[in-house]
Amino acid sequence: MRRYVFALLTIACVVPAISRAQTNSASQAARTWRQQHERAIVDEFVALLTIPNVSSDRANIQRNAAAIVAMMEKRGIAARTVSVTGGNPVVFGEIRTPGATRTIGFYAHYDGQPLDPKEWASPPFEPTLRDKRVDEGGRVVALPPAGGRFDPEWRLYARGASDDKAPIVSLVTAIDAIRAAGLAFKSNIKFMFEGEEEAGSANLEATVAANSALFSADLWLICDGPLYQTRQQSVVFGARGVNRVDITVYGPRTELHSGHYGNWAPNPALSLARLLTSMKDDNGRVLINRFYDQVEPLGPVERKALDEAPAIDAMLMDQLWLGASDGKPQTINELIAVPSLNIRGMASSRIGAQSSNVIPSSADATLDIRTVKGMDPRTTTGLVLDHIRRQGFFVVDRDPTAEERRSHPKVAKVVVVGPAGIGSRTPMDLPISAEVIRVVESARGRVVKLPTMGGGLPLQEIERPLGTKTIVIPIGNHDNNQHSFDENLRIQNLWDGIELMAALLTM
């Protein structure tokens, strides 16, 4: 099986993005500037994408950080890196605006997901322009000469093209445009470019906390994630927290001949199946006691925003070859705003032609549990443990001993892996929220407002140490293959991103 994470899909029916007047003068200036400098903008982007950016590749991570500092210094922006022991550098930059009464921060990350180059149509760190998606037969095209124009439907293929180096290039280009047009900043501006978001932002909160004066701001705009599946601009006010739980259940000490022992030795694959089945009902609702208790429900403004979001369920089902969806009658947008329990994978012995006539010795499942605002993830994972115990399992958090296995009918190892993922949601009706929506719409037309995205972002890692708020501003295309091979950015999304950043930089 190819490790293809179909993050977001091409929807045939694209809703026209321009349904409100796009009147923002900074974004208009950005368009003019971009039209005159397309090749140079892409050249700078390509140079950044050429530096490998997997979080664990410390040498190249340093090169990325240094390149971004240089990109800012070239614009006269005070820039530096900060880090904590063991953490990748966070690039900090700042534009102080005389007389400004507030500070707006722009967050993005320069690291990318781990990858296997063999899966890619072209090397992930040799940015490659194509006339359409690889899986739709896209062919490599040469960069147009300086002064030439790019077809906006072309796509630039490289790790990080969409997730999440595009906002960095959009921001510095927008600054060039703002200055060239003689426009003024109104707020103080700060930048935070993280180098280990794809590794779980394990050091971000500590880095921000250790440099809280540096990073203090009235609002941090989290420039990450893809646009809505209709290609409309979205503004997203939160994210779910993600928590991984690894479960192993045990059968006999070693694999047993299924003839000699079948019917007698308990099968751990069946025991695991039974346990997983107990966790959710037929419609996908989690049956773990008190699982939903702490959820802070959506308010009327958030519910109204969901009602206004274009319906995508039927289109997605068609695209995804699905004959049913869970959680009926709720929509996907409603369902990603509530907590989830998902089986990431299962394994027990071998299947098909590789299978042996055995009773497996153990069976494994990995879950992810996504929390929303109001939930304490440690409480939630504790409820999962309680549930497993209530199903009759003796639960340990390391390999059970022979004696533990002998003395309990059912034994499970349950390990909650990694930092607790906390859900986060900024109220949509705060004055600053309303202002951000207005500014985005002045640049990009009517937006889709979502209370939360389904995935995780390091919102709490920024909000908690600074006591500030976050709002998510995506610019990447939804069909960008982020987290998978053949990640790409649609050129028009880069152009739109530059205009959007120009508007937000001058709010």
Next chain:
Amino acid sequence: MRRYVFALLTIACVVPAISRAQTNSASQAARTWRQQHERAIVDEFVALLTIPNVSSDRANIQRNAAAIVAMMEKRGIAARTVSVTGGNPVVFGEIRTPGATRTIGFYAHYDGQPLDPKEWASPPFEPTLRDKRVDEGGRVVALPPAGGRFDPEWRLYARGASDDKAPIVSLVTAIDAIRAAGLAFKSNIKFMFEGEEEAGSANLEATVAANSALFSADLWLICDGPLYQTRQQSVVFGARGVNRVDITVYGPRTELHSGHYGNWAPNPALSLARLLTSMKDDNGRVLINRFYDQVEPLGPVERKALDEAPAIDAMLMDQLWLGASDGKPQTINELIAVPSLNIRGMASSRIGAQSSNVIPSSADATLDIRTVKGMDPRTTTGLVLDHIRRQGFFVVDRDPTAEERRSHPKVAKVVVVGPAGIGSRTPMDLPISAEVIRVVESARGRVVKLPTMGGGLPLQEIERPLGTKTIVIPIGNHDNNQHSFDENLRIQNLWDGIELMAALLTM
């Protein structure tokens, strides 16, 4: 995970094997002969074990067959190979006894299970003598010189040492002993040594049917399988048939980001878990409608034999680190005499550190379904298909199309793999059954009589085309690692096997 099939385990408490007078003159002659020729016997065995014997290795399979023909011709036994197109050769041999009124056949197989040499403590086709089990610290020992004696607890490690070349060497050695002692055969004797038992005996029935006059016999003794777990000699009157069923259930077209789609896109791993859970109750009883309907129950003689078999459940649970067993209050011996449904393995996406934050696209399980006498396996696998449909699945036997996936809430691919495995049981109270028990006891003392073994053997493949009966006579040690790495034969089992075969050859 090591691919360790713990076929049968060492039981600390060994029941003394000698509780009846061992008075068989042929087996006494065999003992004397063996004591005088230990090194030569083992040398001939080692030479046979040195020839690789994986069924698919056609060239070496031919070498094995030729070597066995030569071993028989050396004893003046008429021998040849027969085969059908595409099948491995079956070695046939015959001793005609003037005045004999019946024919006794001896079946064994010379092929062995596929293997990975890296898993073995010593190369599988370089037979290696050790002073005890490898996993108990056994060290390599040199073969004693001619005239020297072997420690009976030593073990000979090689693929096929136990399963199933030991009976072949035991038989030809027993013939040497019988002749040296001037004893006479009473029956006509036939030999059938198969070359693809471990590949499912796919061509055995056709080969036997095409040569039915050659293979006709009043009884075939199936010399295969391990002794009872107490080390007592067993005589087994049947086997279960094994049937493999591969199940795939489907979720979204490709793996989906569990954040963006979690709670909405149905998870195939959970769907599979739910399906498997529906198939058995908490105590391991199969819930598939009519699953047990065709079972021919054990008769009073068979039930009495089970009652007399030494209890092994508690010892096995201790050895296997089990805190529970299925099928209570029945014992393992009772449970392997009824049909079973077992999960061989499960797989969906990836687990643990290799997992991604995805909803898998599909989930797989492989089942084996063991049938007993009376059951038509095609009916039984049909019931499994019916059950899956009743759980709401649209069932196909090849990859479903996009449209099939879109138009059905749940879709499963279900493939019944390979030839149907039929359960078989020879009545214990036939005169020939009683005679075999008497003869075995005259050589080996009190035996454990079992109506069936839990695993499969090609009994029907011999019974059907010839209209004859089969009885299973094991000689290998129970802790022989058959089907796994480090297969071995305990030397005493070879000595005992020679004596046993001498008794049976002269019945």
